[in-house]
Amino acid sequence: MPASAAESSRIAEPFDAVGVIRAKRDRGRIPDAEIDWVIDAYTRGVVADEQMAALAMAILLNGMEPDELARWTNAMIASGERLDLSAVRKPTTDKHSTGGVGDKITLPLAPLVAALGAAVPQLSGRGLGHTGGTLDKLESIPGWRASVSNADFVSQLNDVGAVVCAAGDGLAPADKKLYALRDVTGTVEAIPLIASSIMSKKIAEGSSALVLDVKVGTGAFMKNVVDARLLAQTMVALGNAAGTHTVALLTDMNTPLGRTAGNALEVAESVEVLAGGGPVDIIELTVALAVEMLAGVGITGVDPAVALADGRAMDVWRRMITAQGGDPDAALPVAAEIHVVNAPASGVLSRLDAYAVGVAAWRLGAGRARKEDPVSAGAGVVMLAKQGDRVIAGQPLLELRTDEPARFERALQALDGGYDITSEAAAGVQRSPLILERITG
Known part of the structure; x- marks a missing residue:
């Protein structure tokens, strides 16, 4: 019988997926030509999902050599286009965060770095699960696209x-x-695949410098410093090998960033930072990342904190929002319902768990379980006290905000056990350092 069109296509292929799978299954290095082929063939639909799933599991179990992973990442970049930023007149520098709770840093950071002489081409994503997405936050601004x-x-x-x-x-x-x-397929945790996923997009974006904010803790994907450090080192090596000046900061995500978790809530807090105020941790991390981004393109001797305080960053923010159809002066959405969580005892708030707050915000409508789910712009959690603060029994501790009061019950369940109040004798409890390590290679 004559071969079908699909069979003929596979017969004409220079390699076969089973051979590639076996190489990695048996702890070998996949040859360069086969890496190039398997990524291209999977993109074209020649390699089936079940075959790529088997290969992904083999990679999770057996890892990849540094040069093998670099080739894999380059093949992923080559599957599509690369942005051409040669017409941009300023040096280009970018930041990527691995995601956390209350992580609104991109919003004040991009205009701040731009105000100090660099160009920031920031391709961002949407939230999934307990971590918020930058695009969801910005879409709470009327008209912004x-x-x-x-x-x-x-x-x-x-x-x-x-x-x-x-x-x-x-x-x-x-x-x-x-x-x-x-x-x-249970292969999300594979560090080579996480690193190549992030870096293929960031390298294809075309910036000359990149700073990675790798979160560590309960509210982050990486729960411990050892895994976070390995991921950061892997990504830094991929970026530098591709000619993108890359450094990483490991930052704490055991407690949420700032005092809000939710889309419009985080925009409002970011505007407060751009106006020269805002929470100390947001300012600290924004300034630290700005210094790294600017240094990566040779801009030194400037003080990002001053540019936040004197309004230069706010000016760029307003122009950036307006350029994409948004109204920087428009009122932001506000949730219809509020439930206040009061402190059950007096003492010191010694723990406020980022994961618990993130899940609560998600259940209130600020996040999504599936990529196609809608989000509520006004939903989220306002933290009226942070780790290390003294509180009095009955004092408001958290505000839960949603448009659907039926969501409060499950949000409260998420917060059950998510914070500790210790006695006054334990006063002096302080948050662990925000920036844990700097990784350059």
């Missing part, structure tokens, strides 16, 4: 200095397929 054409992307970088938007479909399409597959 996440989609920007390549031409407008470059134009805005030249005119404003910063763009925060969604990545186009043409950027590392292999990663899009593999990311979805990992989610349903």
Whole structure:
């Protein structure tokens, strides 16, 4: 019988998926040509999901050599387009966070770095589960749009200095397929696949420098410093090998950042920081990352804290929001219902767990369980006290906000056991350092 079109296509392929799977299953190194082929063939649909799932599991169990992972990452980049930023007149520098609770840092950081002479091309994502997404936050601003054409992307970088938007479909399409597959095959935790997923998109984005904010703790994907350090070292090596000046900071995510977790709530807090105020931890991390981003493109001798205080960063923020259709003066959405959680005892708030707060915000409507789920712009948690603060019994500790009061019960369940109040004798409890390590290689 004559071969079908699909069979003929497979017969014409230079390699077969089973051979690639066996190489990694048996703890070998996949040859360069086979790496290039398997990523391309998977993107084209020649390699089936079940075959790539088997390969992903083999990678999780057996790891990858540094040069093997670099080749894998390059193949993922080559599956799509690379942004051409040669027409951008300022040096380009970017930041990526591995995600956390209350992590609104991109919002004040991008305009701050732009105000100090660099261009910030920031391709961001949406939230899933207990971690918030930058695009969801910005979409709570009336009129703001996440989609920007390549031409407008470059134009805005030249005119404003910063763009925060969604990545186009043409950027590392292999990663899009593999990311979805990992989610349903128990291979999300594979450090080589996490690193190549993040870095393929960031390298394809075209910035000359990149700073990685790798979160560590209960509210982060990486729960301990050892795993976070390995991920950071892996990503830094990939970036530098590709010619992108890359450094990483390991930062604490055992307690939420700032005093809000939720979309419009975090925008309002970011504007407060841009106005020269805001929570100390948000300011500290924003300034530290700005210093790293600027140094990566040779801009030194400037003080980001001063640019926050004197209004320069706010000016860029307003122009950045306006350029993408948003109204920086518009009122932000406010949730219809509020439930206050009061302190059950007097003492010191010695623990406020980031994961518990993140899940509560998610259950209130600020996050999504599936990528297609809608989010509530006004929903979330306001933290009226933070770790180390003295509190009095009956004092408001947290505000839960939602448009659907039926959501309060499950949010309160998430917070059960999520905080500790110790006696006055334990006064002096302080949060662990925000920045744990700096990794350059």
